[in-house]
Amino acid sequence: xxxxxxxxxxxxxxxxxxxxxxxxxxxxxxxxxxxxxxxxxxxxxxxxxxxxxxxxxxxxxxxxxxxxxxxxxxxxxxxxxxxxxxxxxxxxxxxxxxxxxxxxxxxxxxxxxxxxxxxxxxxxxxxxxxxxxxxxxxxxxxxxxxxxxxxxxxxxxxxxxxxxxxxxxxxxxxxxxxxxxxxxxxxxxxxxxxxxxxxxxxxxxxxxxxxxxxxxxxxxxxxxxxxxxxxxxxxxxxxxxxxxxxxxxxxxxxxxxxxxxxxxxxxxxxxxxxxxxxxxxxxxxxxxxxxxxxxxxxxxxxxxxxxxxxxxxxxxxxxxxxxxxxxxxxxxxxxxxxxxxxxxxxxxxxxxxxxxxxxxxxxxxxxxxxxxxxxxxxxxxxxxxxxxxxxxxxxxxxxxxxxxxxxxxxxxxxxxxxxxxxxxxxxxxxxxxxxxxxxxxxxxxxxxxxxxxxxxxxxxxxxxxxxxxxxxxxxxxxxxxxxxxxxxxxxxxxxxxxxxxxxxx
Numbered sequence: 001x002x003x004x005x006x007x008x009x010x011x012x013x014x015x016x017x018x019x020x021x022x023x024x025x026x027x028x029x030x031x032x033x034x035x036x037x038x039x040x041x042x043x044x045x046x047x048x049x050x051x052x053x054x055x056x057x058x059x060x061x062x063x064x065x066x067x068x069x070x071x072x073x074x075x076x077x078x079x080x081x082x083x084x085x086x087x088x089x090x091x092x093x094x095x096x097x098x099x100x101x102x103x104x105x106x107x108x109x110x111x112x113x114x115x116x117x118x119x120x121x122x123x124x125x126x127x128x129x130x131x132x133x134x135x136x137x138x139x140x141x142x143x144x145x146x147x148x149x150x151x152x153x154x155x156x157x158x159x160x161x162x163x164x165x166x167x168x169x170x171x172x173x174x175x176x177x178x179x180x181x182x183x184x185x186x187x188x189x190x191x192x193x194x195x196x197x198x199x200x201x202x203x204x205x206x207x208x209x210x211x212x213x214x215x216x217x218x219x220x221x222x223x224x225x226x227x228x229x230x231x232x233x234x235x236x237x238x239x240x241x242x243x244x245x246x247x248x249x250x251x252x253x254x255x256x257x258x259x260x261x262x263x264x265x266x267x268x269x270x271x272x273x274x275x276x277x278x279x280x281x282x283x284x285x286x287x288x289x290x291x292x293x294x295x296x297x298x299x300x301x302x303x304x305x306x307x308x309x310x311x312x313x314x315x316x317x318x319x320x321x322x323x324x325x326x327x328x329x330x331x332x333x334x335x336x337x338x339x340x341x342x343x344x345x346x347x348x349x350x351x352x353x354x355x356x357x358x359x360x361x362x363x364x365x366x367x368x369x370x371x372x373x374x375x376x377x378x379x380x381x382x383x384x385x386x387x388x389x390x391x392x393x394x395x396x397x398x399x400x401x402x403x404x405x406x407x408x409x410x411x412x413x414x415x416x417x418x419x420x421x422x423x424x425x426x427x428x429x430x431x432x433x434x435x436x437x438x439x440x441x442x443x444x445x446x447x448x449x450x451x452x453x454x455x456x457x458x459x460x461x462x463x464x465x466x467x468x469x470x471x472x473x474x475x476x477x478x479x480x481x482x483x484x485x486x487x488x489x490x491x492x493x494x495x496x497x498x499x500x501x502x503x504x505x
Contacts, residue, residue: 017132021288024299025358029324033060036304039337047089048078048343060322069308069320069335069344072110082341083111085161090341091115097175098165099280111165112280118340122301123172126276126283129298130249133288134274138246143214146244147185149207151217151225152192168280185210204228212242218252219262220400220486224471226265238266251276253485254363256384257398261423277363281347282338285361294360299323302339307332310350313367320344326353331379333367350379369489373405374414374456376447378440380488386439387420393435397423400470400486404496406461415458419499421465433462469503476502 024031040063044054052066068074082095090113097119098111114123135141152169166174173191176184186206193199208229215222226238235241245266255275262273277285277295282303285295297305305323310331312318320335331352337343348368351361365380372378387398399421406415418436426432437460441448450456470486487495 017129018136020300021129021133021296025296028299028359029322031299032304032323035300035302036060036063036337039302039304039339042092042339043090043341045088046092046341048341052343064306064320067337067344069306069346071346072112075342075345076110079111079113082113083160083163083165085163090343091339093117095341096163097171098163099168099171100165101167101280110280112168113340113342114168114171114280115340117302118282118338119172119175121339122282122303123168123278124177125301126278126286126298130274130276130286133286133296134247134272137288137290138272141246142244143246144183146211146213146242147183148214148216149186149203149210149212150184150191151203151215151222168278185212200225200228201232204232208233208241210242211244213244213246215245215248215250217250218485219250219255219258220253222248222250223258223261230265239268246270247272247274249274249276251278254380254384256388257400260397261399277361279347279349281336281342281345282340284334284336294354294362297323297359297361299359304337306335306337306344308335308346310367323359326356326359328353328356331364352381365489368491369487371403371405371416371489371491373407373491374450376444376450376457378403378416378444378447378489382440382444382447383489385443386436389439390432390436394426394432395424396426396432399423400465402470402487402490402496402499403460404490404493406458407493413454413458414456415460417461417463417493417496419463419465419469419496419503421467421469425464429462429464433460436460436462463500463503465499466503469499473499473502 037058040054040057043049057063057066078089082089083098087094093115095113095115097114099114101110101112131143135143150173152173158165170192173188186203190199190202190206193202203225229238229241233241238245245268250273255273272290275287275295283298283301284303285297287294288296306320307326308318308320310333313333326332329352331350334347334349334351336345336347348366350364350367352364354360354362362381370377370379383403387401391398401418401420403416403418406417408414437451441451490496
């Protein structure tokens, strides 16, 4: 079948989904409540459902009263029973797949259940919806005339007692439907290679000859790959390698620190960037408009959403609210109940709503990845914005960074200590230090209050990282790969101390 016909048919099929999206945009709370009762009904005869009387739950209020909010640690023993092959514990259909994840900083592996329903009705449905929204916004797209270069994780799939586990991207690739496999590159044999450094060159060698029209992966690692493509091909820009490239679907970490670098190596005016928000626990939101930073919350993927205002998070007054109660610009921790048997589960991410009609969000960070040693409540969104503004003012580029508190010691005041890896360093690091501190104060009033007259916090400390310091740190911890992330902010100094020591050697 000629490529233009394939493109037209695919576009027509995907665009039909727009009508279904309009339903949850117009009736979000009704769609979510119906979804919750459906999840509860399906799981009423599971061990978990019997424990909490799912057969008697007919409303969100009853569900909220009966089922406690839980963390991975609360669920860990239950998940392990599922992984050992026990059935009908948290979800009625057999759960044979587990996404292995250690998050951003944890050394302990987590095994998140992934049901067949979640795989098909959430993760793969999201992939189709993302294409649907993109095509709806760009009717002249020629996306299907080429292939999508996917950059997944570096873990193999392991089999154990009738179940399998690997990182989420590996599970998705391993179980990928034919339509997705047909339009993707590289092939599975390369995508699932376990040695990350060998794999990167293998991806370059295979994809450099393909007609690539889209990219998909984590920004930090995709940038490494694209620079390897330029090095191998001898070309100056990615446009010269793949002239039909038109969109990059990215997620996993903030895109802000990488924008200038991508625009430098992909100068094409037709290039677009679409952000997604997914995790081992599910696919939550996606950019639905061109040139937007807001993500549409996807409400019909088998995920019921609740939220905890961060002003009460972790306190005796912690409050859990439904989607109908959220407000614009408040910072919330996400709680989910899903078709993989996660019930009122804290995923550890924070978001704020930018729109309530429809519900659109921006990811602001992690519940554990902020600095609040002195009441300053510095979150990743603040840090990204301040770094971007500072870099723009001083005409430099930041590639990676992390920060942690300097704790008070006797008469010594507290401070924040940063280590940053620059692609283009500032002419004067002290200027960067002073401006970053100033911009943080402008963005975060709590930080400004603690910095007032140096009463609580002194001027932040700053270090310039050696080239590839963060990549070497990840390699040292056996965390090279598409889903592993640099810890941006932390309330303790563990990672910062390791990076500083590595930077001195």
